Amino acid sequence: MSGKQQKEDVLPLLKGAKIDEALDKGFEIHNFSIKEIRDAIPAHCFERDTLKSMSYVAHDFLLASILFFMATYIDSFQSLTVRMIAWPIYWVCQGIVCTGIWVLGHECGHQGFSAHKYVNYIMGMLLHSFLLVPFHSWRITHSQHHKNTGHMTQDQVFVPYTREQVGLPTKKNDPEGDGPHKIFEESPIWTLLDMCKIFIFGWPVYLLANLSGQPHSESWTSHFNPYCSLYTKKQFWDVIQSILGVATMISILYYASTVFGSLAVIKFYVVPYFFVNFWLVLITYLQHSDPMLPHYREGVWNFQRGAALTVDRSYGILDYFHHNISDTHVAHHFFSTMPHYHAAEATKHIKKVLGKHYYFDPTPIHKALWRSWRTCRFVENEGDVVFYKN
Template sequence: MAPPHVVDEQVRRRVVVEDEIKIKTSNYERGYVPMDLTIKEIRDAIPAHLFIRDTTTSIMHVVKDLVTIAAVFYCATFIDTLPSLALRVPAWIAYWIIQGTVMVGPWILAHECGHGAFSDSKTVNTIFGWVLHSALLVPYQAWQLSHSKHHKGTGSMSKDVVFIPATRSYLGLPPLEAAADQEEVSKHQHHHHEESIFAEAPLYTVGTLAFILIFGWPLYLIINFSGHEAPHWVNHFQTISPLFEPHQRKSIFYSNSGIVIMASILVYLSILFSPLTVFMYYGIPYLGVNAWIVCITYLQHTDPVVPHFRDNVWNFQRGAACTVDRSFGKIVDHLHHHIGDSHQCHHMFSQMPFYNAVEATKHLKAKLGKYYLQDDTPIAVALYRSWRACKFVEDEGEVVFYKH
């Protein structure tokens, strides 16, 4: 049996340690403890051959996507020969859905070029990325630059440049203590707090969500919608912009040139065939591509289970691990080059070739354990849930989660 003074010292030390843990975890919502793995430890868990890029394999994926798009387009040329409107309308709708889904494939491949995951050759990456993204009205170099910043700061409340949670104070909500008091009062007085009654209506939620899905991507490019706060109006087309460095002006010019060339082609085709024809064959599927991109990226980074870090506890691998892998079904996952169900691996190792990411994800999952985030919730349900539940985070705390 230990002497009394030894017992007292042990108790004192235990109390001090417990107090330190309480102080530390009080800054971590939900008792979340950040991951301690290094990026090297994570990389070493994945077989080395999965990091090897093969240009021919990548180009074959491009060929496959373009042939598929051409085949779907060719089938659509017969729609107007159908004998009745009752057949033509659903046929056009089917074309828009299918073509919009298929066209995401080249978008993803261009995105891989921007990361250098398409080929070991920077020239090959630039040529294919610029052509494919320009064809979909995406400024290749400009978005490559801003997207790189997103990857470098994912999960950080200060370093990320997109999908940054609003804070309680930014939305003008009452402080946490006051909010708790208001909630208690509401329970007794049977009325809601400051939120508009329309914001709680399912129809309003669906309507705002549909707007963001269709127009969120071009709004991000044009007015930096959902991006980080900037000192003045910025977009992805300005050669002088807070989004870019002065030495990157030439790159922005090249990406703008791609948009101008593609827009000119669309204008020429509109004159040749009619604006309605171009809109039917290209315009509506293009909006479908936008909806897919917003849906995929939003769900990857916005979910009640995804933590966000402040500078004291953030590091690259912690942020990269805080993305959610989701399957959109075998066919869509294949058409989209598995960008949805292997995204955490992509964030960890963005230069890994996309066709190896599924296998690499198995090793990543085993290494990360509880820090690997995967959700099998049906996509429509997940979208609705996140859109309603992920409104803001607290102003204080080293690790914070979305609240509503």
């Protein structure tokens, strides 16, 4: 569809929305209904099997237990070189496996683990508290992310900064136009350091202080503050329950440190925990931050358009351990209650319906990350379709 044709065919349906950036880039705004997409997927893909879901929990904890058991022998090696190699191998592998456990807890929050709400909530509390995630607190805000994916003022995670927020002059008065802008120039070393800071600490800081979420005027917007604007009064006890779950796990870790020593807890649990943080931030960032996809404002956004602003990517063998959260994420955004073990099949049918509006990026992960990190800096203050610029 040419820019002129899109303006004639689509713009009237959008009631005069400002889509100049979409027209300039030749980006087409689809008009599929959610019913069209759902009807293309076999009904059995929406069926949830509690026993099957539990088998994945058993699978992940078995792998984590085997890795833990093997790691208990690492310090028995006399060679320092062997120990220095073996511990990082354990940390990386345990981080990968525990990310899979996190994904299963996330599925509980979406009611995709079981058809029974109480099973989802019990298992979600157990799995996410184990990984220091406030289950209900995050479940509530994550639900808002799914309901508002790609919306500039309603989405909850990796919300783009605007031109004004990064301190640039208006586009009309900006001598560097759409960029690249000198204020974003930095050495590769500095970029890597910035990445390390976000990938190691970004997830806990998001939970504690709403990093990368929508800006709020209150003093402490946090998943650990039941009084903040993220929650309603009815959700107060859900947040308290979540805090108690995390506090219980911290107490267990503290007790373990008094019995086995703090260093043991750090080596066996804390370091793999930070590797889980790495995978969560990396996967989520690349799913929703890409220069080829825009964000929408009110004049264009609807649920199905927002859900399609998601990029599927493959991480190779890690897709297996991460329960395909990365390469079937488009399907997950359209139908979040669908269990992960049906998502690959559903993706095939969604691709047929969406056609060119389905986005899969085969770019190697490290290259995609570098590209997005260097180019996804800000969007314009105005416009109903806005693309990342640098």
